[in-house]
Amino acid sequence: MTDPVIATAIAVGTGLISAKSQYDTGKIQQRMYNQKARQALLRSDQEALNEKRKGVQVLEKIAATQAAINARAGAGAIDPYSGTPQGLRVFATAEGMQDFQITRDNASLIEQIGILQSIDNKQAGAMAAYQGRIAALTTLGQTAFKAYQIGGGDAPTTPKLETITTPIPQPNTAVA
Numbered sequence: 001m002t003d004p005v006i007a008t009a010i011a012v013g014t015g016l017i018s019a020k021s022q023y024d025t026g027k028i029q030q031r032m033y034n035q036k037a038r039q040a041l042l043r044s045d046q047e048a049l050n051e052k053r054k055g056v057q058v059l060e061k062i063a064a065t066q067a068a069i070n071a072r073a074g075a076g077a078i079d080p081y082s083g084t085p086q087g088l089r090v091f092a093t094a095e096g097m098q099d100f101q102i103t104r105d106n107a108s109l110i111e112q113i114g115i116l117q118s119i120d121n122k123q124a125g126a127m128a129a130y131q132g133r134i135a136a137l138t139t140l141g142q143t144a145f146k147a148y149q150i151g152g153g154d155a156p157t158t159p160k161l162e163t164i165t166t167p168i169p170q171p172n173t174a175v176a
Helices: 004-075 083-150
Strands: none
Touching: 004 083
């Protein structure tokens, strides 16, 4: 038969190693989720920047269209700031500004989505760390109970309460 001290030491040692492993696993998962959070922000920033570049391209196209309208009107000896050329310029500007606004809105939405994804990942990381701590504490509790059992003790019992039977004084109802 195995010596209870050695068995207890082995149980406590393996329990401590297991608890430390569970704790470390939670922390590693938290770091992984935090890295995902940073990546989500970087990705959304890059995508938003691409949308902003598209917006700049739209503005450049508006300017080029207006320049072409002015040049054609000038070549035809027409005032480029009145009549049909002006109407074309207003139309081109309105259509272009609509496209520009869409790219601005897209960039804003992409940034907000990135922030939300980052928050989700950080919360998942915090939950992973919490679960690691809870698992480690549970393992420590189980280990302590096993060590107690191996050490020769019986399972803990609830102490019995003694009943106190002290008479309760009755109020004096005699009238004097």
